Amino acid sequence: MAFTPLSTLSQWLDWATAELAGSESAKLDARVLLCHCLDCSETYLYTWPDKALSEQQARAFQASIQSRKAGTPVAHLLGKREFWSLELTVNPSTLIPRPDTEVLVEAALACPVPENARVLDLGTGTGAIALALASERPQWQIVAVDVVDEAVALAEHNRARHQLNNVTVQRSHWFDGIEQQAFDLIVSNPPYVEEQSLWLQQGDVRFEPRSALTAGDDGLDDIRLICKQAPQYLAPQGWLMIEHGFEQHQAVQALMAQAGLEKCRSERDLAGLYRISMAQKNR
Numbered sequence: 001m002a003f004t005p006l007s008t009l010s011q012w013l014d015w016a017t018a019e020l021a022g023s024e025s026a027k028l029d030a031r032v033l034l035c036h037c038l039d040c041s042e043t044y045l046y047t048w049p050d051k052a053l054s055e056q057q058a059r060a061f062q063a064s065i066q067s068r069k070a071g072t073p074v075a076h077l078l079g080k081r082e083f084w085s086l087e088l089t090v091n092p093s094t095l096i097p098r099p100d101t102e103v104l105v106e107a108a109l110a111c112p113v114p115e116n117a118r119v120l121d122l123g124t125g126t127g128a129i130a131l132a133l134a135s136e137r138p139q140w141q142i143v144a145v146d147v148v149d150e151a152v153a154l155a156e157h158n159r160a161r162h163q164l165n166n167v168t169v170q171r172s173h174w175f176d177g178i179e180q181q182a183f184d185l186i187v188s189n190p191p192y193v194e195e196q197s198l199w200l201q202q203g204d205v206r207f208e209p210r211s212a213l214t215a216g217d218d219g220l221d222d223i224r225l226i227c228k229q230a231p232q233y234l235a236p237q238g239w240l241m242i243e244h245g246f247e248q249h250q251a252v253q254a255l256m257a258q259a260g261l262e263k264c265r266s267e268r269d270l271a272g273l274y275r276i277s278m279a280q281k282n283r
């Protein structure tokens with residue numbers, strides 16, 4: 001659609017939906033991106049369908065629809081994604097937080113740990129898990145680490161944005177930079193996809209970095225290392241909790257047991273799939 005001052009919001013929405021046809025979320029994406037370009041709410045679109053866009057708005061909207069058509073995730077175009085009711089800044093340096101990971105947050109909040117628990121989030125990315133926990137448990141002291149410098153900066157930005165002062169963000173290759181050795185809870189959503197997985201060639205995931213996604217031929221390289229080293233960094237009675245792929249729970253439980261952890265178990269997500277496993281250090 002060429003820009004014309006007479007084109008209305010509803011005409012632009014029809015154009016964008018047609019451009020994105022083939023995507024299940026075409027209509028939703030068109031609305032969300034138009035709201036972003038106009039800096040308005042969805043209610044505004046419904047209330048003023050006959051309003052015209054300015055030339056600048058129309059050009060910005062056209063550009064964002066073309067990027068979306070080329071596959072760019074909506075979260076990257078908006079520069080944000082909501083997780084656990086916190087608006088987080090996102091960028092291509094790490095994973096876009098997924099609703100699936102809220103299951104890990106729920107399980108962590110239900111974990112029997114001291115009131116002023118010391119918590120470690122390994123591979124924090126945007127800071128999603130650490131910040132969700134910090135917002136719910138201001139008395140917890142949380143260390144959040146990532147190995148990618150841009151992700152560390154992003155998590156720190158999100159921490160400051162939400163003024164969650166009970167979180168410390170730092171760079172570390174898993175446990176390498178961690179000094180405190182007695183956490184009551186270690187949580188992680190590490191990379192767990194097989195290097196050769198065809199899933200990596202589809203959808204939004206094509207725009208996310210491999211450093212956030214893949215972990216060796218069976219997807220377990222990072223989880224293997226985390227399970228092996230976690231007991232040294234857990235307080236007695238401390239818990240390790242890991243998000244993983246839906247076919248990995250038995251392997252992850254076995255790795256936890258091999259590391260000497262006890263009470264290994266997995267929990268299902270909303271789709272009924274085992275997506276997190278946990279275990280406790282008993283000595």
Ligand SMILES: C[S@@+](CC[C@H](N)C(=O)[O-])C[C@H]1O[C@@H](n2cnc3c(N)ncnc32)[C@H](O)[C@@H]1O
Pocket residue numbers: 094095096097098101122123124125126127128129145146147148151172173174189190191192211212213
């Ligand atoms: C699946 S993403 C999870 C991001 C975030 N925790 C979430 O749930 O949205 C995995 C994260 O682990 C980080 N990572 C990968 N290898 C790492 C390593 N050796 N040490 C620390 N973090 C690492 C990646 O940079 C990425 O941010």
